[in-house]
Amino acid sequence: MKSYIIKKVLVGLLLIFTVSFLVFCLLYAMPGDPVDLAIDSKVSAEQRARIAHELGYDQPFLVQYKNWLVGIFHLNFGTSTRYHVKVWELMRDRIPYSIRLCGISLLLEMVLALPIGLYCAIHKGNLFDRFVVNSSLVFAAIPSFWLGTLLIVIFAVRLQILPISGYETPAHYVLPVITITLSSLGSTIRITKAEVLEVLHEKFVTTAYAKGLPRRTVMFRHVLRNSLVVVVTLLFMSLPWMITGAVITERVFGLPGMGALLLNSITVQDIPVVQAVLLLIAILTVLCNLASDILTGILDPRIRVSLSGGEN
Amino acid sequence: MQELKSKPESKPAASEYATEPEGEASAAGTKNDELLKLENLSINYKVHDGYLSAVNHVNMTIRKGEIFAVVGESGCGKSTVAHSILRLLPDKDTKITGKILFKGQDLSTFNEKQIEKVRGRQIGMIFQNPLDSLNPVYRVGTQVEEAILLDNPDKAAAKKKTVSLFRDVRLPDAELRAESYPHELSGGMRQRVMIAMMLSRTPELLIADEPTTALDVTIEAQILDILKRLKNTYGTSIMLITHNFGLVAEIADRIGVMYAGEMVETGDVFEIFRNPRHPYTKLLMQALPRRSKKEGRLKTIDGMVPRITDDKPCCRFANRCPSASERCFKESPAAVDFGNGHICRCFEAEGAESVKVNG
Amino acid sequence: MKKKSYRRYSARSESLRMCLHNVDFMVGLIMIISVILIAVFAPQIAHYSYSKQGAGPRLTAPCAEYPFGTDELGRDVFSKTIYGTRIALWVAALGASIQLILGVTIGLVCGYYGKWVDHVFSFITDLTWCIPGTILALAVVTILGKGLTNVVIAISIVSWASFARPIRAKTMSLRNMAFVETGKAYGENGFSLMFRYILPNIIPSIIVMTSMTLPETILSTTTLSFLGLGSKSPSPDWGLALSKGMEYITRAPWLSIFPGIALVYTTIGFNLLGEGLRDVLDPQMRSR
Numbered sequence: 001m002k003s004y005i006i007k008k009v010l011v012g013l014l015l016i017f018t019v020s021f022l023v024f025c026l027l028y029a030m031p032g033d034p035v036d037l038a039i040d041s042k043v044s045a046e047q048r049a050r051i052a053h054e055l056g057y058d059q060p061f062l063v064q065y066k067n068w069l070v071g072i073f074h075l076n077f078g079t080s081t082r083y084h085v086k087v088w089e090l091m092r093d094r095i096p097y098s099i100r101l102c103g104i105s106l107l108l109e110m111v112l113a114l115p116i117g118l119y120c121a122i123h124k125g126n127l128f129d130r131f132v133v134n135s136s137l138v139f140a141a142i143p144s145f146w147l148g149t150l151l152i153v154i155f156a157v158r159l160q161i162l163p164i165s166g167y168e169t170p171a172h173y174v175l176p177v178i179t180i181t182l183s184s185l186g187s188t189i190r191i192t193k194a195e196v197l198e199v200l201h202e203k204f205v206t207t208a209y210a211k212g213l214p215r216r217t218v219m220f221r222h223v224l225r226n227s228l229v230v231v232v233t234l235l236f237m238s239l240p241w242m243i244t245g246a247v248i249t250e251r252v253f254g255l256p257g258m259g260a261l262l263l264n265s266i267t268v269q270d271i272p273v274v275q276a277v278l279l280l281i282a283i284l285t286v287l288c289n290l291a292s293d294i295l296t297g298i299l300d301p302r303i304r305v306s307l308s309g310g311e312n
Numbered sequence: 313m314q315e316l317k318s319k320p321e322s323k324p325a326a327s328e329y330a331t332e333p334e335g336e337a338s339a340a341g342t343k344n345d346e347l348l349k350l351e352n353l354s355i356n357y358k359v360h361d362g363y364l365s366a367v368n369h370v371n372m373t374i375r376k377g378e379i380f381a382v383v384g385e386s387g388c389g390k391s392t393v394a395h396s397i398l399r400l401l402p403d404k405d406t407k408i409t410g411k412i413l414f415k416g417q418d419l420s421t422f423n424e425k426q427i428e429k430v431r432g433r434q435i436g437m438i439f440q441n442p443l444d445s446l447n448p449v450y451r452v453g454t455q456v457e458e459a460i461l462l463d464n465p466d467k468a469a470a471k472k473k474t475v476s477l478f479r480d481v482r483l484p485d486a487e488l489r490a491e492s493y494p495h496e497l498s499g500g501m502r503q504r505v506m507i508a509m510m511l512s513r514t515p516e517l518l519i520a521d522e523p524t525t526a527l528d529v530t531i532e533a534q535i536l537d538i539l540k541r542l543k544n545t546y547g548t549s550i551m552l553i554t555h556n557f558g559l560v561a562e563i564a565d566r567i568g569v570m571y572a573g574e575m576v577e578t579g580d581v582f583e584i585f586r587n588p589r590h591p592y593t594k595l596l597m598q599a600l601p602r603r604s605k606k607e608g609r610l611k612t613i614d615g616m617v618p619r620i621t622d623d624k625p626c627c628r629f630a631n632r633c634p635s636a637s638e639r640c641f642k643e644s645p646a647a648v649d650f651g652n653g654h655i656c657r658c659f660e661a662e663g664a665e666s667v668k669v670n671g
Numbered sequence: 672m673k674k675k676s677y678r679r680y681s682a683r684s685e686s687l688r689m690c691l692h693n694v695d696f697m698v699g700l701i702m703i704i705s706v707i708l709i710a711v712f713a714p715q716i717a718h719y720s721y722s723k724q725g726a727g728p729r730l731t732a733p734c735a736e737y738p739f740g741t742d743e744l745g746r747d748v749f750s751k752t753i754y755g756t757r758i759a760l761w762v763a764a765l766g767a768s769i770q771l772i773l774g775v776t777i778g779l780v781c782g783y784y785g786k787w788v789d790h791v792f793s794f795i796t797d798l799t800w801c802i803p804g805t806i807l808a809l810a811v812v813t814i815l816g817k818g819l820t821n822v823v824i825a826i827s828i829v830s831w832a833s834f835a836r837p838i839r840a841k842t843m844s845l846r847n848m849a850f851v852e853t854g855k856a857y858g859e860n861g862f863s864l865m866f867r868y869i870l871p872n873i874i875p876s877i878i879v880m881t882s883m884t885l886p887e888t889i890l891s892t893t894t895l896s897f898l899g900l901g902s903k904s905p906s907p908d909w910g911l912a913l914s915k916g917m918e919y920i921t922r923a924p925w926l927s928i929f930p931g932i933a934l935v936y937t938t939i940g941f942n943l944l945g946e947g948l949r950d951v952l953d954p955q956m957r958s959r
Contacts, residue, residue, distance in 0.1 A: 026813070137939070141942055143894050157920060204447040211436070211509055213462070226447065244804070262806070278806070278810055285803070
């Protein structure tokens with residue numbers, strides 16, 4: 001188990017390191033000189049050289065990368081070329097909004113998806129299951145930005161019971177949370193259901209029945225417990241979905257979160273901010289994958305052995 | 313040649329008791345020692361273009377304390393019969409007709425709650441592949457305890473009983489093994505765990521669905537030994553499902569031979585080995601490797617098991633039968649009793665005076 | 672179990688027959704054919720050019736003359752939506768072809784050669800998994816610059832891996848099969864083995880995957896267009912139209928409704944088509 005975790009951590013570190021390098025390259029992949037992105041065109045060559053020196057753009061490429069990386073360990077992500085403030089300060093104010101939005105959505109999704117997925121697998125083909133299957137098909141075809149728009153039209157414009165956009169009160173979060181949850185709920189239910197169905201057909205479920213366990217016990221102690229392995233993975237894997245959802249919904253509902261910051265920075269080519277946000281997302285995703293790997297290892301004794309280099 | 317000799321022998325026996333005494337004897341048998349009796353059991357699977365007749369009018373009786381072996385090729389429906397007894401088939405696409413009488417009660421009329429009480433407690437079942445049959449995320453001891461706790465909620469006692477059961481099935485280091493996960497055990501050990509699990513509630517009948525197919529030959533012998541011992545010490549009846557005729561000879565008291573969903577021949581193990589009546593059984597016997605035989609090659613049976621979707625009347629073995637006549641392709645042969653519970657479904661074996669058991 | 676094995680042995684005509692009996696497939700097919708017909712006959716169906724300003728009064732609610740209303744410049748939303756089908760189909764075709772070529776080639780090569788080629792591939796896909804697809808596409812667009820074609824390219828660069836992965840797995844399982852070994856024994860080279868021996872066997876999966884990629888590409892592209900990175904005005908792009916609609920959501924909600932309905936109709940059509948194809952051609956893919 002220990003060596004399994006160490007291996008996973010090392011791979012994760014390697015991935016983050018590589019991503020950080022690629023993200024850093026973004027600055028040079030852009031058309032034009034990085035200095036031009038930071039300043040107006042009407043600046044004298046002298047001033048230009050001074051700014052380049054201040055920002056460290058006159059140093060060799062790899063040295064710049066090293067400085068950038070070292071800075072990040074001190075939460076110094078550089079300076080926004082647009083707002084001329086520290087990138088970290090920009091992000092610090094916005095992170096809480098995104099965490100609130102994603103956290104609530106993730107929670108809501110799990111609370112809804114797991115019981116529904118389990119129920120639909122057990123009662124496959126009944127009226128409720130068919131309703132869920134068909135509506136998840138429809139929701140899979142609706143892009144989240146349009147779902148958000150529709151919700152605004154219905155609840156904010158027609159019924160006028162919820163605000164259109166903003167971030168001041170909890171009511172402002174209702175529609176964004178529903179948007180994110182609904183747009184990923186269908187696929188989460190579908191995966192949960194598929195997994196439960198697969199476990200239902202396992203031989204050990206027949207054994208559990210054969211020894212005389214009541215149906216309910218079989219379902220909870222054997223089927224649900226074994227499906228949990230995949231469901232936990234799913235829970236962590238859905239975080240990237242949440243982040244994507246947040247980028248779009250924050251835009252639709254005018255929430256000043258990280259997603260909005262990223263979009264805005266891309267539009268105005270504020271590269272240091274884009275780099276920081278991308279890196280943060282990558283770190284978060286890798287951490288989530290790591291957590292899910294470790295948890296699956298704990299939940300499934302077979303993985304513990306096979307991945308730590310044991311038998312099989 | 314042997315067949316010709318034996319026929320006249322059994323004929324008078326059958327006709328002699330055809331009237332009263334035979335009927336009385338079997339009526340008495342129902343009360344005393346018949347544990348499980350399948351009457352006209354048919355099972356159809358729904359497939360995309362209709363029904364697939366997996367099991368067709370199967371009759372068989374298992375008595376108390378005997379080992380009854382169901383033999384047949386893979387896909388002949390023997391596993392389906394076994395699963396249907398405890399209602400372990402997926403209910404949606406299966407249609408079951410006929411009676412499953414266990415101690416005189418028809419299990420097929422039981423509701424979900426009632427059948428739960430039968431499972432494990434009165435009829436236990438072990439399966440072909442002991443790896444898939446144990447839940448990979450629980451320790452094997454826990455899985456056995458789970459069964460014991462259904463009868464007695466004392467956890468410490470259950471733990472103790474598990475270890476003693478593991479000793480009973482000769483699991484080495486019983487205490488230690490109870491703490492293992494299924495994947496940490498070998499195939500033979502897993503099957504021992506399965507047997508211990510199913511014995512934990514002391515059922516009267518144990519259904520063993522190809523318990524040794526996935527195991528090594530040496531392990532196979534050990535598992536059979538355990539089963540035999542159980543029969544002797546606990547008096548458990550065993551329904552042993554297998555495709556291995558050699559295994560049957562070693563352990564079974566009586567045999568049922570299945571072909572393409574039909575029970576073609578049943579009878580006492582010595583009777584059938586000495587005097588097989590159905591051409592399929594005969595061919596199976598000839599396919600057995602024997603020490604006495606000096607020929608270089610084993611006999612094989614040509615052709616394939618038919619896939620039966622429609623109920624066209626014919627003998628299902630006709631297309632592979634060496635002695636098939638025109639009649640075999642037009643009519644379904646009835647089960648005929650040749651005496652001593654030796655029942656066979658074949659026109660060839662059927663004598664003019666024999667008694668029809670059922671149409 | 673039994674059902675599956677029967678399906679796998681079915682011949683091509685059998686697959687076609689099953690397609691025609693598959694409700695999902697037929698409904699999807701009819702929906703997509705209708706979209707294609709609308710795209711082809713857009714000039715005949717639409718009353719106005721999609722870019723004609725002042726075709727009617729500004730922000731008119733839906734009425735007989737303007738069934739979907741008019742936008743902030745007095746353009747007919749109905750005509751815009753009709754012409755939008757052309758963009759959606761173009762995006763789907765372009766995106767799917769790029770992913771198809773990249774995914775099939777790389778999947779085959781990785782699956783066939785294995786070893787270091789495969790390790791490099793695995794690391795690259797692991798890398799792309801560090802950042803969610805849409806956001807990665809955003810980053811790629813930052814480099815390529817805005818514009819519809821660039822957006823489609825960015826999305827294809829991001830999502831070819833999900834195409835290559837199953838193809839790689841299938842190639843690996845086929846690589847050591849007898850018929851490939853036979854080809855090898857005949858002296859066929861790697862290229863021929865990959866494309867003439869292995870590829871024909873995975874074509875059903877490729878068809879299924881392609882049909883699944885089409886709606887996803889349309890959705891992602893529309894999303895990026897909505898975020899303001901794709902088409903520029905006066906393109907009839909649905910994403911752009913919906914993005915503009917947001918500005919007038921209280922005064923003219925119809926701007927946000929109709930292009931969305933068209934978009935959802937198209938994606939549902941493709942999804943149904945894909946699910947139907949998958950059930951018939953590649954039932955094992957179902958769980959994915």
